[in-house]
Amino acid sequence: MTTPFLQAEKLERRVGDTQILAGIDLSVNKGEVVGLIGPSGSGKSSLLRAIAGLDPLTGGRVLVEGRTPTPGDGTIGMVFQQFNLWPHLTAGENVALALRLVRKMPRAEATERARAMLDRVGLLKLADRRPAQLSGGQQQRVAIARTLAMEPRLILFDEPTASLDPELTTEVLDVIRGLAETGMTMLVVSHEMGFVASVASRAAFLDHGRVLVDGPAKAVFRDAEEPRLRRFLSTYLQRVAWAPDPEPVPAADPGPLATFALLQQPAAPEGSTMSLLGLPPAAPPGGFSLLDSMGDPAAPKSPKADG
Amino acid sequence: MSVVSETLWAVARGLPLTVGIWLASVATGLLVGVLVACARHFGGWVVNAALATLVEVVRGVPFVVQAFLLYYGGPFIGLDLTPVVAGWLALSVYAAAYFSEVFRAGFRAIPAGHTEAARLLGLKTNQTITRILLPEMALSVLPALANLAVILIKETAILSIITVPELTFTVSGVGSATFAFAQTMAALALSYWLLVELTAWAARRLERGIARATLGTA
Structure with a gap:
């Protein structure tokens, strides 16, 4: 039996009297795409943030390939609902900044790689635009390119399409679908059930900080016994x-x-x-x-x- | 010499020092203000509480009293400063307290996600501050900073009380000597107003420059 790629053990997060994560166990194998579904406030986003190390846990631990990741160590990339692009930088600069500052790439090389990443999400032509000059879907694709450029081992998507209209949602989901086909390990919090059903290999249903159902995505949707x-x-x-x-x-x-x-x-x-x-x-x-x-x-x- | 030429001569003598102390204090105040705001924003609650107290003290005491305390009280604790140095230091501390609050507002106005994205991509806190947060807030804090800079121009007048030979000191000297108080004060008022207008003009140009650099628009 091999150890899973990502192992979350008994994750607990409590803020004041509110139990946000109530002992979540989740293990994900390499190349798996796990869809996290559930009502608002069920702990989906909190789970992602805990795995990313953005929010402190009050119990349990997260292991990626056997060790606890720290934010910024290159293990985990995250794509946010609100894109979180830096508004004063162009799309290309948004992608290139971490390559230059963290990977210490020379400017020309970082720019080149940023352009390649933007090309991958179909936005090469818009590399010189600032976020405010892009549609929401384009912004999210830039954010995905920015994350991909750093070659994370695991990508967390936190409701990547929740603030987009249906058409823009489609262009973003297509990019994520393409990523899934490359074998990228991903956790996707989404309310796009059709997307989760078709792209995720597994789905977990959360409610009140617990995983209530966890299984092959199609079975979770079709049987839905819980x-x-x-x-x-x-x-x-x-x-x-x-x-x-x-x-x-x-x-x-x-x-x-x-x-x-x-x-x-x-x-x-x-x-x-x-x-x-x-x-x-x-x-x-x-x-x-x-x-x-x-x-x-x-x-x-x-x-x-x-x- | 006529009152007019004497007044003009006093303005010419006092103006460079006024502008010099003001620019030096604005520069020092901006630097210290940014550092204080960063420390308060990123440094945990102990640092935040300690610095908040300091800021409150500086904001709670009239500038004229601070200048007095530093210049006349300094020697009691081994701080024997020349009037100009004491004036620069006092104004810098005063400026830093107010500037820090503007930068703090700037930090708070930026969505936490912008910092989180940087953190997950591996940027260090100092890189996040200099490459992302400060440029991102530049345009929105500039008017408030310029506003403070303008106020500080006029605060330099208080330094005449600790015998800094700046504009108010030299020009009011002419008034006392000639009893032409109205004329000299009018000249003084005009000089400060001119400086303020120049500053406002420079700030507007700077604002356009920053807008071009950070938004890609004029």
């Missing part, structure tokens, strides 16, 4: 399923359980919530799925959920 997870997913599905309906009066609400009946159907009909989640067996060739439409601008804009 009652809290069912409730969480059903509200999400209802929102997604009826969101594209242009009519002011939505289709009759079948209730959470009916939604789950759909979710659990092994081969759901085209346009169902099942395919909305983008789970492969449910998406017939040519059929609509949330993920397909995200990748293809020509996909139908207003599919009706036939629940």
Whole structure:
């Protein structure tokens, strides 16, 4: 049995009377992409921040390849919801700064590498723009390039698309999806369930500072036996399923359980919530799925959920 | 000599020292002010509390009293300073206390994530301060800093009380000698106002320069 790449043991964080992390165990193997889902305040972001070493723990420990990482030692890179680009520097300078100051690269070499990184996220042409002159999606891609440039062993994504509109979300998720294909080990906190279901190899559902469900991503979404997870997913599905309906009066609400009946159907009909989640067996060739439409601008804009 | 020429001559003699002490104090005050703000922002609560107390003391005592205490009280603790050095030191300390609060506001206005991103990428605290935080806040703290610099120009007048031969000292000397108080005071007022306008103009130019450098826009 090999030791996991990342091992978080009994992570606890308490601030005053609030238990933010209540004994979280999580181990991640090299190359795994783990999606962290759960309601707001469940501890997803806190878990990432604890793993990154940004917030002090009141118990437990984090090991990456057997040793405790410290912020800035090059082990862990992080991408934030608010991008956190430095506004006075251009996109290229944002990527190059740490290469020059930390890696001690000569300016020309750092600039060259920064351009290569920006090219990787499709932003080479915008290297001389400042963050304020970029869209949110572009800013987040610069932030990803900035993180990639330092070649971290593990990348933590803290709701990378939560402040982006659906189109900008797509361009950022495509970049993350591409990274997953290169075998990068990643932890992704996201409310994009379809994305987590299709990209993550594993999903963990958190609530009140605990991991309630942890398993292969598709199983976590499809089986969803844990009652809290069912409730969480059903509200999400209802929102997604009826969101594209242009009519002011939505289709009759079948209730959470009916939604789950759909979710659990092994081969759901085209346009169902099942395919909305983008789970492969449910998406017939040519059929609509949330993920397909995200990748293809020509996909139908207003599919009706036939629940 | 007429009162006018005597006054002009007094202005010419006093102005260089006023400008000199002022510039030196602004420079020292900015440097110490940045250091104090950094120490308070990054140094933990003990350092923060200690420096906060110091800042409160300096802000809580009128500048004229501080200048007096330093110049006339200094010798009792072995600090026997010339008027000019005492004036520069007193004004620098005074300036540093106020400047530090402006920089502290600057630090606080920057989202914590900008520092966290730098930290995770491996930048040291001093690199984060000089390469990220200070340039990032430069444009927003400049008006407040310029405002203080302008106030400090006029505070230099107080140094005449500890016999620094600056503008107020030389010009009011003419007033006492000739009893032309109104004329000399008017000249004094005009001189300070001119300095203030020059400073404001320089600050506006600097603001444009910083905007170009940090935002890429004029």
